[in-house]
Amino acid sequence: MLESRLEQADLLKKVVEAISGLVNDCNFDCNDSGIALQAMDNSHVALVSMMLKAEAFSPYRCDRNIALGINLSSLTKVLRAAQSSDILTLKAEDAPDVVNLVFESSEKDRISEYDLKLMDIDQEHLGIPETEYAASISMPSNEFQRICKDLMNISESVSIECTKEGVKFAAAGDIGTGSVTLKQHSNVDKPEQSVEIDLSEPVALSFSLKYLVNFTKATSLASKVKLSLSNEVPLLVEYELSGGNSSYLRFYLAPKIGDDE
């Protein structure tokens, strides 16, 4: 059986919100190391991968591997009943029909409990190797969100060019062109404002902005976002969750290969 207690319901709320922008239903795979999730969007060009390590919970108990097939919009509805500061406990039997969610408000001595029906979801899992990317950019998550949103107004796709000087997001559309260039800089006072580029070779790739904007729904989960790029491979957009225990929310997006636009 699964029993996992999350100090902040907020985390799950935001994760689910971010994922639900990409997929409708997905399996939450629970095992002794934590709760993992992998799902692709309808077009199979984007993939979301989440890992909530056991350490993120206190306590975390999972005797057996359990797959919780959950409709994310339903889960969102239930999670709406939770306040951000509530303590959230996820519980499930070994072969569950429902997942049980308990929200505890420590201040008000209020306990709310919900049972969410589960569904059988056939999902293929992709094995994603740990890759060395040619370029990885670490930047404030809200900066990335802003760039994506701004350029969305110009075009549907953005080209990300990463050189030693910096990273250039450029878009060309019917109304004209636009670009945002970020130079590497480190802010000692506010490390979350730093832009760090780790480059082994220059990279230039094109991506669908709509997907990127979609990914940035996770912005509130982390102050920083890490973009990892290599030519001809999917972009990795990674948000670190609840610092330090290597829980993450990762998005992968296939690049646009030149033939259009």
Added chain:
Amino acid sequence: MPRTRSTKATTKDAPAPTPEITTKTLSSVDSNPPKLFILPKDISSEARIITLRDPVRNEPSRYYFCPQKGFHEFTRISAPRADPRSWLLVSENNQSSELDTTEGAQEESEESTAFKKQLNGYVSKSQDLFLATPFDSLFLILSIVAPGVATSKGDQKSMFLTLDDHIEKSEQSPALNELLRERECRKILEDRVRAICDIVEAGDDSMFRLSQEKLAKEIYGKARKLVQLGLPASLEDKFVTRPLQAPMMIIEKAKVETTLDTVVLDEATAAAESQTTLVSEVLESDASTLEKSTITSTTTTFESTTTIVDTPTEPSTEMTQLLRMRTALNFILRSYIRADLRGPILSSISTLKLIDFRPLDTHLQKLDADRASAAALRSISDNISRKRPADDDELADVNAEKKRKKDEEDKRKKAESRGVKDLRKVNTSGMKKLSSFFTKKPASKT
């Protein structure tokens, strides 16, 4: 005492009725309720209802006989079952303005003795109205002079008999014998007998033998008269218009009025007023002794059609006339003549060449053939049109399946978050699937 009580119990209807009243009510309501008759005007005092054998079925039935005006048959007129009615009969004395005038008028002429007792009026449960219409005594006589069913024809045909002998020989009820004693009546009957029989005068007595020729001519004359006066609309529609209708035509049905119109006609003037009137008129007009002056008639409940249906394409008048003749003949034969006499009459009519139905037969055959082919065509087209829906059903099933899937899809789409919906619109043409970058895991790790 208990016995009487028990017998009473069978008829109990009031808690404590006086015996007299109870019996009275019972007798008037149940046992023999008054019947309503409409009789000819100015009938002689000797007129009476007699029982004679029906010429067709050979069953006793009632006729109204007046020495001056001859025989009348009774036609029962009743409202449709679906529209039950009753009569309110009120005596002349307290006939009030509240009453339906027509009903009052009828009641004037007809008052049963029982009714007279009840000056306060009477409600007749039965809605029937019996109408005496003139009836040619020829039909009565025919069953007498015509050879019996059982006896062979050759035997009887050769025999000339007096009218009395004929009557004696026949099974006709003694009432007719009785009637023959009266001079006027005898004259009436003998006139009619002469019309259809060969006569041999033997001294004072006349000897009669049925003449098929004369009979055929007589019947033919009646039929022609009927046609001349115009067939009743219901007959015309059913037996003339429709059979002559070319196939594939829209059949216009006469609107059948089912309302009961109560109209009293002192003089039967309107020829096509009702079927009964008309037929009896024809019959009566043929009988010389009868006058068509005083027929009190009520419109019948059935098909008091006011318009004769004209088919869009009128068949040839010749054919129509022929068919009308045939219809009229058949009507007369079936209504008034014994079954075994019908064949000989028809054959005599054809041998005498009074009328030739052959063109009509060929025409009708042709129409039948046309109709059959039209029906065949229609059945083919029906078949096709029937098959279509079947196909349509399958199609509909498929469509329904599609629709269901679509609905599900729609539902799912609706359940999708906005982000997912937005991503559906994204042009992913240049983007490879992630499965081309990452290897599929053979089995989920969970």
